[in-house]
Each structure stands twice: as structure tokens, then as C-alpha cells.
Amino acid sequence: MSAVASQPIIRLENVSRVYDTGKVQVPALVDVDLEVADGEFLAIVGPSGSGKSTMMNILGCLDRPTAGRYVLDGQPVDELNDDGLAFVRSRSIGFVFQSYNLLPRTSALENVAAPLMYQGVPKKERLQRAKAVLERLGLGDRFGHVPSELSGGQQQRVGIARALVTEPALILADEPTGNLDSHSGAEVLELFKDLHALGRTIVLITHDVDVAQAADRALHLRDGRLQESMPV
């Protein structure tokens, strides 16, 4: 790996996340250090219970670490309040979920345009940008379809389009192929590779070592600890 940019997109220093259930304290992440360079395609692999979801929540600014530092795209985010985190999610992160998480009863176009609404982009421009992204992902003929009218692969591509529309610094994918058949899954992974080739920074979180093959680098998460492994 070459350090393309002087500054990494993600830098975690000694990040821990402990869930306090009242009686016992459950550590989900323990002293995690991580750097992700600009333009890198990283896979974080781990079995269930390894802290994958917590990792995803922390990286995605949906949750705060209980200890440690997190700098995303040059900005420290571990101290931000809820509105600050929402702002970072809006500007810097594009999510791709296992179960797509598209807005129900809402057209593909509106779904893709939705993140721009929270950035205050005018409606006309929102729709233009959403159309452009959908067309680039081969969904030019699916603008008006609601999620229930789309196949799993198509829904996930709409989800990826939604993640791309804000041009975020980081694409964060959580088991993006988990609900797809192998053919659609392979297509989605090809899409990620294409995006990577275009210079996007992608973090893919999965339990599936084969899926992780798509990335340049894979890290293993076990019992909340991150272990460097051989580049694949």
C-alpha cells in the first residue's frame, strides 16, 4: 500500500467501545488502532460477535467510542454531539447496508435524492444528481420504481447510488452482499471494485472471507481486537 494522500481518511487511535448493561460491562471494541488511506479499499472481516457491528457504528459516526480518538477526513469526531455526528454522516459518509434500508413506498429516484435533502440542496438539483448516479449504475429505467418493485440486486444498487450521491469521503458497506444471491453479490462487488478504481475510499465489513477478497487489504476482527493480516 502506498500512502496516496498525506492524511488518512480514517484514523482510529486506541478506540474502545464498552456497552454498559448496568450489571456487567461488555467490551465490544478494545484498543483499536486503524488507518485507512485515501482511495483505499479495506475489508474488515470477522465472525458474528466479533464487534463488527460496533465497528461499523463507530466508523459510520452512528455511535461514539467510549475511549480513544477518531479522526475522519481530517476532523476529530469522537467528541461531536448528535447534530455534529449527523452533519458528518451527511457530508462525509455513504452507507451501504445488508438489507438495503431503502425508504419504503419511496421511488428509487427519491431514495437516492434523500441524502441531498438533508444537505439543503434544492429539489431540482437533487433530482438531477440522483438521476445521473442512477444512470451510471445502470438503473436509468428504474427511477419511478419503489423498492418493493425492484430485485435485491437492483435495490442494493439503488442503495449504492444513495451512498454515492453526496460524493462522500468514505463509503461504508455493511455486509452488502449478505442478502443477495451469488450472481447479484458478485455484481455488487464488481461495482465496488469499479468505484475503488475511480479513487473512492471504501470500507467493507463482512463475515465472509471470500467477499473480503474484493478489497486490497483485509483486517480481521476477533473479540473486539483488530488483527493485521496479509494483504490479499
Place this chain on the structure above:
Amino acid sequence: MKPTDLIRLAFSRLGTGKVRTALTMLGVIIGVASVVALVSVAQGATKGISDRLQSLGTNLLTVSPGFTRTGATRLSFGSATTLTVDDANALAQLDGVQAIAPELTTNKLVIAGTQNETVRVVGTTPGYLQVFAYDMWVGTFLNQASVDHNMRIAVIGATTADNLSLDGSSLGSTIYIGGLPFQLVGIMQPKGGSTTADDQVLIPLSTAHELFVGSNSVSTIGLSAANQDVISTVSAEITATLEQRHGITNGVDDFSISTQAQLLGTVSSVSDVLTLLLAGIASISLLVGGIGIMNIMLVSVRERTREIGIRKAIGARGRDILSQFLVEALALSLAGGLLGIGLGVGVSFGIGIYAGWGFVFNPLTVVVAVLFSLMVGIVFGVWPASQAARLDPVVALRYE
């Protein structure tokens, strides 16, 4: 988020669950409609009553005799026979008195052909027509000559004419009042205010004194003031004149004066209370409607937990979610409010036509109803909306 985006989101949401939206709005619709309709009914009823009172003559003052004492017992007002024709003549001279009509009232059996009826017989003067705002239907009213010469002529009310089967062709015929023959000279137009106002026989005051009552006392004296502004002045003049004539110096009058204005004032204060009462009752249904909205919004927040999580993940702040749900509640209550106003106006229109006081429509009611339904939306929408805004995105995204 821009306000236009919020409104668009709210209405697209309401459009997706039409039955639920309609049922939720129904509570507000009924609440607002009942507020509008009941207030309108109360105001219409008041207007109806006021109209009838005014048809009796708005500038009317009535002087009634006071009470008498039998030993230490005070008898009721009107029991005294202290007012006389001379009092009436003196009052007729006062400034601001336009017309005067002393009345001497008895009940007599009246016979016309084969029909007969016991009816109020009023001895009065030509001023009666103006003071009590009657119009003639056919024939003529009592003139001054008939009073001056104790003529045995009679004018009857419209209801009496019906009861005795008399009409325009009966003018000049003889009717018997208390067994004595009178010539029918006129029939008055119905006033419609009350049946008693149209069921009476009028004869010259002097004739009534001669034939039915021995003294020169009168039952009441009706006066018509020149206009409404001088009523209180005229009232004071009457008091002064009668006190002087009756030799009253201690302020304990043996007569009383009532004005139409007092009556109208009483009616309007009663109707204000009535309006408030009805509006209060109707507000309860609006409250219930608001609780319905809150209920649906809470269910909606629960159902859409995942959607809220998604929105937060893609950049929505708590206040964006809050506004979204609040605007939805507002849209529900406002739409319900507008439909309710339509329904309420329709209902009050129907009732107004049916009850005969016409359509009374107060724009203020509509403004208040709109504001009230907006308030319902805010009050009952804020809690569910803040619940939604406070959801933890991590939990919300995992919610099934």
C-alpha cells in the same frame, strides 16, 4: 431541511395511508365542525330572538304600575292601578316621546257570527300602531275621533281574525265583545313574533273605560322614543314626571319602566353564555380528535422506527425528524380543521334554514377554528415527534 421539503414529505406520507389518514382526521373534522356549527347555532338563535324583540319596536318603553300593600304584605308589581289616562296625557307632552299608547287590558268573550273566542281586549289610542310597530292588513286603525267619542269600533289581530273566521270581506260587520256590539273596522298584519301579539282585539281606550272598567286607570303605558339614543333621557323624564304627579318624594316609585334595550341586553348576555357553553362542549370533541392524532402519530413513530434510523444514517438531524413528524401532525389537524369548517358551515346553514333565522356565519369562528386545529396539531404532535427525534440511529436501524 427546507420547509417546502417538509410539507412535501408530510403530504406524500398522508397520501400513502388514505384510510388511516381519513379516520385520524375524522376526530378533528367532527370537533371543528361541532365548534363551528354550535357557535353558529347559538348566534343564529340569538339573532332570531333579537329580531323578534326588535319587531316589537326597539325604541319601546313600557311603564307599568308598581305594587300595592295590603297591610304589611307587599303585592306583586302591576297590582296597583296607579297609572291613569291623565298620566299618559302628561307623558305624551315630554320631549323625545314620539308616540304613546296607554293600554287597558281585559279578557272578554268575543263572538263573530257562529265563532267565538275569549280573547285579550285592549283599550288604546291611535298611537298604538306606531309604538308597537304594527301594520294594517285591511281597513283602518282606531282614529282619534273614535277615542274622543267612545265609538264602538274594533280592530283585531291576524290570529284572532283566523280564529273567528274573519277576513277582509268582514269589514263593517258586527262582532260582539262581552255581549256588546262593535263594528269591525280593521285587521292588522301578523307580526309573527308570538301568537299572543296577534291574538287580540283593540278598541278605543275611552270605550273600554265606559263599558268594561269604571275608573280612568290604565294597565300599562307604552311609549316610543324618537330614537334609541334618547331612551335613557326619556326614561328619566318619565320617572320625574310621574313622581311629581304621584307626589312621590322618597324615591319609592309606584311604577316601573322597562325598555327594549334592557331586554336585548339580557338576551345577548344569555346568548354569550350559551355560545361559550356550546363552544366548550364542542371543544371536548376537538380534544378527543387531538388525542386521536397523537395516538396515530405514536403508532406511526413505532412503525417507522427503521425509516427514522435510515434518515438519520443518511444525514438527518434530530430536528429534521422532529419537524417531519410535527408537520405531519399539523397537516393532519389542519386538513381536518378545514374539512370540519366546511362541514360545520354546511350543517349550520341547514339548521339556519330549518329554524328560520337564516344563515349566520361568523368569519371569526373560522379563524379561531383554524388556529385551534393548528394548536391541536402542535400540542398532540410534539410528543410523538420528539420521541422520533430522540431515537438512537443504531437501535432504530436494527429495529424490525
